[in-house]
Amino acid sequence: MTDAKSLVDLIAQIDEETELMLFEPKERNQTVEQQESFLKEIEHSPSKAMFVAEYEHKFIGFVVGIGGIANRNRHCCYIIIGVLKEYWGKGTAQQLLSNLESWAKDNKMHRLELTVMAHNQRAIALYEKFGFEGEGIKRDSMFVGGKFANEFYMSKLI
Numbered sequence: 001m002t003d004a005k006s007l008v009d010l011i012a013q014i015d016e017e018t019e020l021m022l023f024e025p026k027e028r029n030q031t032v033e034q035q036e037s038f039l040k041e042i043e044h045s046p047s048k049a050m051f052v053a054e055y056e057h058k059f060i061g062f063v064v065g066i067g068g069i070a071n072r073n074r075h076c077c078y079i080i081i082g083v084l085k086e087y088w089g090k091g092t093a094q095q096l097l098s099n100l101e102s103w104a105k106d107n108k109m110h111r112l113e114l115t116v117m118a119h120n121q122r123a124i125a126l127y128e129k130f131g132f133e134g135e136g137i138k139r140d141s142m143f144v145g146g147k148f149a150n151e152f153y154m155s156k157l158i
Helices: 003-017 032-042 092-106 121-129
Strands: 048-055 058-067 076-083 111-117 133-144 147-157
Touching (some): 003 076, 032 048, 048 092, 058 092, 076 092, 092 121, 111 121, 111 133, 121 147
Parallel strands (some): 076 111
Antiparallel strands (some): 048 058, 058 076, 111 147, 133 147
């Protein structure tokens, strides 16, 4: 199985396991070819990165960092992270964030940023432990489980 296929499967499984990601189960229509193209795109990019956590030859989590494209926001890196539920609380997300932060520093980025659903206290605690601070609220920005949910903007300056 290729890395691209393993990543597509990992992301689909995470979408199935939790309501804490942007996409609902089966809503994300990413193909293996699209994932392969993304992996090639980021391979030597100073503004995009992806790190994958693996356990016993199985992908268990990922983090993506996407840097700004304009001169004025090139120092910013937006983060997307997901970990299989079975591996929550085992340091996987923290290691992924640490790897991404090292990459960001190496690529002269100054700001890491993300959004997190306001009811996701587990993730918020992790981000705060990692040095992220809340910046604001996106009110009713998500519709999850039949009701609106707020998201928090969080960032870390490095």
